Amino acid sequence: xxxxxxxLITIFFAMFSVLGTNAxxxxxxxxAPDFELKDSKGKIHKLSDYAGKLVVLEWINFDCPxxxxxxxxxxxxxLQKEYTxxxxxxxxxxxxxxxKQGYFESDEINKRIAENKANMTAYLxxxxxxxGKIYGAKVTxxxxxxxxxxxxxxxxAIDNIKSTDVNDIPKATNYVKEVLDALFSGKPIxxxxxxxxxxxxxx
Amino acid sequence: MKLIIIxxxxxxxxxxxxxxxxxxxxxxxxFKLSHSQxxxxxxxxxxxxxxxxxxxxxxxxxxxxxxxxxxxxxLSTTLGQQLDVxxxxxxxxxxxxxxxxxxxxxxxxxxxxxxxxNISLGSKTLDYEVSWLVCKNxxxxxxxxxxxxxxxxxxxxIINQFNLEEYPKYSKLSNYNVLMNSDKILVSLSNxxxxxxxxYPINTGxxxxxxxxxxxxxxxxxxxxxxxxxxxxxxxxIEGLFVLKxxxxxxxxxxxxxxxxxxxxR
Numbered sequence: 001x002x003x004x005x006x007x008l009i010t011i012f013f014a015m016f017s018v019l020g021t022n023a024x025x026x027x028x029x030x031x032a033p034d035f036e037l038k039d040s041k042g043k044i045h046k047l048s049d050y051a052g053k054l055v056v057l058e059w060i061n062f063d064c065p066x067x068x069x070x071x072x073x074x075x076x077x078x079l080q081k082e083y084t085x086x087x088x089x090x091x092x093x094x095x096x097x098x099x100k101q102g103y104f105e106s107d108e109i110n111k112r113i114a115e116n117k118a119n120m121t122a123y124l125x126x127x128x129x130x131x132g133k134i135y136g137a138k139v140t141x142x143x144x145x146x147x148x149x150x151x152x153x154x155x156x157a158i159d160n161i162k163s164t165d166v167n168d169i170p171k172a173t174n175y176v177k178e179v180l181d182a183l184f185s186g187k188p189i190x191x192x193x194x195x196x197x198x199x200x201x202x203x
Numbered sequence: 204m205k206l207i208i209i210x211x212x213x214x215x216x217x218x219x220x221x222x223x224x225x226x227x228x229x230x231x232x233x234f235k236l237s238h239s240q241x242x243x244x245x246x247x248x249x250x251x252x253x254x255x256x257x258x259x260x261x262x263x264x265x266x267x268x269x270x271x272x273x274x275x276x277x278l279s280t281t282l283g284q285q286l287d288v289x290x291x292x293x294x295x296x297x298x299x300x301x302x303x304x305x306x307x308x309x310x311x312x313x314x315x316x317x318x319x320x321n322i323s324l325g326s327k328t329l330d331y332e333v334s335w336l337v338c339k340n341x342x343x344x345x346x347x348x349x350x351x352x353x354x355x356x357x358x359x360x361i362i363n364q365f366n367l368e369e370y371p372k373y374s375k376l377s378n379y380n381v382l383m384n385s386d387k388i389l390v391s392l393s394n395x396x397x398x399x400x401x402x403y404p405i406n407t408g409x410x411x412x413x414x415x416x417x418x419x420x421x422x423x424x425x426x427x428x429x430x431x432x433x434x435x436x437x438x439x440x441i442e443g444l445f446v447l448k449x450x451x452x453x454x455x456x457x458x459x460x461x462x463x464x465x466x467x468x469r
């Protein structure tokens with residue numbers, strides 16, 4: 001009888017166990033799924049730690065030519081600085097699996113961040129790709145913006161010119177800038193979803 | 204003078220000048236012309252041949268979930284206008300839940316360029332640019348410019364016959380019904396001459412490519428196109444490439460582009 005009771009209690013708790021990441025998938029205009037990842041300096045970050053703040057999620061792979069376009073030109077760093085200075089939390093997430101392009105050990109990541117003079121709040125490591133798959137991250141860069149209420153309000157491309165050419169950056173409409181400016185000014189967001197472009201995420 | 208013309212003709216047949224040098228190692232591009240001399244108003248065919256390093260791939264007009272399409276375009280419109288670029292049926296590659304439409308090993312694409320009716324006779328240079336993204340476990344952009352010498356003449360002379368039958372053409376679908384809900388589009392197709400076994404959408408940003416299915420239903424087909432929840436808007440038309448196996452000879456395939464109108468289908 002005692003064994004049976006223990007069995008029922010175990011099943012009861014198993015049904016409500018949290019497996020480290022919320023199993024829901026990201027959807028526009030809905031609460032962004034919480035997650036927990038370690039950054040390149042060993043610190044743990046949870047999305048829920050940033051409740052009440054604007055959060056940008058940037059899927060990254062330093063060796064992808066599309067990411068390189070935005071970093072070599074200084075475009076991404078400029079965006080990061082402009083908005084982190086205003087209190088935005090900028091989380092760059094790498095879902096490259098071990099051995100695949102974009103995967104680096106922490107020392108190398110920190111070296112790349114320093115070399116690129118990147119201004120993200122943190123570079124999060126998602127080697128098993130769980131968070132990437134919850135968010136449906138397909139390419140690098142793939143951008144997501146979460147408002148102060150924790151609602152996903154944008155997903156998609158960084159801008160509207162699909163190329164690896166740095167000369168296209170000044171001609172392009174930067175969707176991330178557009179959305180963040182709209183959020184700061186209280187205006188409606190014109191483009192809530194766009195088709196992202198880039199290299200495939202190396203799950 | 205004759206020697207110069209012979210040299211020019213030789214160069215026109217097999218000439219690739221790399222001006223912009225990205226990473227050219229994984230892809231080599233060369234071209235052949237249909238004509239040694241061409242009349243005003245006639246269509247010049249330029250066959251671009253891509254030799255792709257083993258294990259690498261370049262992309263179709265819709266690359267799929269990632270990548271960039273292969274682009275072939277004239278750099279000016281002084282000599283005429285490009286009609287289109289014929290691309291062969293791509294291969295579908297999958298990686299985790301991602302799908303790509305691409306070409307491996309070797310492929311040819313044909314640019315059809317209509318010579319302007321008002322252009323003067325004589326030797327001209329047609330500038331073309333070919334750009335691509337070549338990928339394996341990593342990706343590199345590539346680009347090459349061609350200065351193609353052509354002779355505009357009173358008569359056209361064909362020197363290379365290209366088999367345009369290898370390239371899909373547009374064909375109107377006669378019998379189809381569409382059902383659309385928030386998750387997917389179901390297209391019922393009848394009177395398909397052959398076994399439909401692949402569909403490659405040209406539209407980007409609407410579908411979950413890895414979940415596209417074709418089901419056989421009593422001699423008819425059902426094309427299931429799951430919609431991407433992150434799509435910018437609902438599609439109003441679907442454009443794509445249908446690939447069929449020949450009913451009598453399963454080893455041969457037939458393919459065609461077609462359009463499915465969706466408005467008022469909910």
